[in-house]
Amino acid sequence: MLSILKGIWIILLHTFRKRETIAYPEEKPYLPPRYRGRIILSRDPDGGERCVACYLCAAACPVDCIALQAAEDEHGRRYPEFFRINFSRCILCGFCEEACPTYAIQLTPDYEYAEYNRQSLVYEKEDLLISGPGKYPDYNFYKIAGMTISGKGKGEAENEDPPVDIRSLMP
């Protein structure tokens, strides 16, 4: 009996509490930088596309919403000819970001991309590609990987030794 009255009293005291609601469109919540929202494709610090069209993200995606086509440019760099993400299927799980070897595909703290038309949720490469490096400002895949591209031969990558002449006896 007493506990009932006490319960009512406690609820009454809630009149003077602060309200927890975040009045959304006027007041935006803080989202941490690693929040999993809209997906982007980033570029390396030199401005080249990071994506090497390895298909790992498409393979990792549990709902198969990524489609792309690999191609190679005159410098020997691989890039996606088209890159399409269907956001009406994407579950924002972030597996694609984890799978990506080049930090190309990244999830951002943006969630305001609702559309009236379902078809408008299919993003093409132009919509996805941003001009900056995203969350990893210094990473440049082609500078680190051993792969040869024009302007960077064998053994010229960072942390890489020059190639050994296997026919020579010199140490």
Add this chain to the structure above:
Amino acid sequence: MIIFRHLVIVIGVFGAALSVSAGLVWLERRLLALWQDRYGPNRVGHFGLLQVVADGIKMFFKEDWIPPFADRPVFVIAPMLLLVTVLMPFAVIGFAPEIVVADLNIGLLFFLAMSALSVYGIVLGGWASNNKYALLGAVRAAAQMLSYEVFMGLSLMGVVILAGSFNLSEIVDAQKGMWNCIPQFLGLVLFTIAGFAETHRMPFDLPEAEAELVAGYHTEYSGMKFGLFFVGEYLGVTMISAMIVTLFFGGWLGPFLPPVAWFALKTFIFICGFILVRAALPRPRYDQLMGYAWKVLLPLALLNILVTGAIVLAVH
């Protein structure tokens, strides 16, 4: 002239009761939100006041579906019956001296009779729905209303003994010296609890019990028929609050302000009390509900009559 005055009162009371209970939908949502540290509906109009209108429009445009397995005529009549029976007691409540639709000399009995009849709306609705959940809700409602009706009437007898009349205006006048809430405190508590059960409001909303019975007796109702049940519930809250004020808190009596303002103010406070209790208390088990009524509240009500009667006899 008399007829004209009467007409104004009738229409005024009718309009006030209906608009207050519609406004209550908004009030309840805002107050519940306040007590749960939220905002509630605050977008449509100032403070979300037009939410009521928006909800009403929505309700009217909803498909009004009568299930093919339902008992059609009864299904349609049930919500009307509920609304009418809940609306009737407003006729005997005095909002101020002389402002009353029908100053019956058995006003209190009329109120009890009408609130007892209101169970028909629910039982018939549940029965006509031809649905297990609705029927269970209706059965619960019938048992609950019967049990609580018994001591609801008895708890008011103390008031009647003190005032020596069943006429609500005379009961209010008899409280000029001291409001009934002091000598009849036990009666007040009992009547309030019974009132909650009568309106099947939150702690006693077992006929609805969304957690177990989908929506209880109005599971099959949609559109404006559901709206009637909904408004009926809020009308019931207003009605019980007005009765508590009339019987225990001196009705329109009070200094400075005009009588109607006092009446409205007191009623408003009790309506807020109803909402507060809904915000605070969980629903009891069904056997607890019944046991509580018959084993605790009924003996207490009888004791109340006994003691009040003895004291009044001793004093006179």
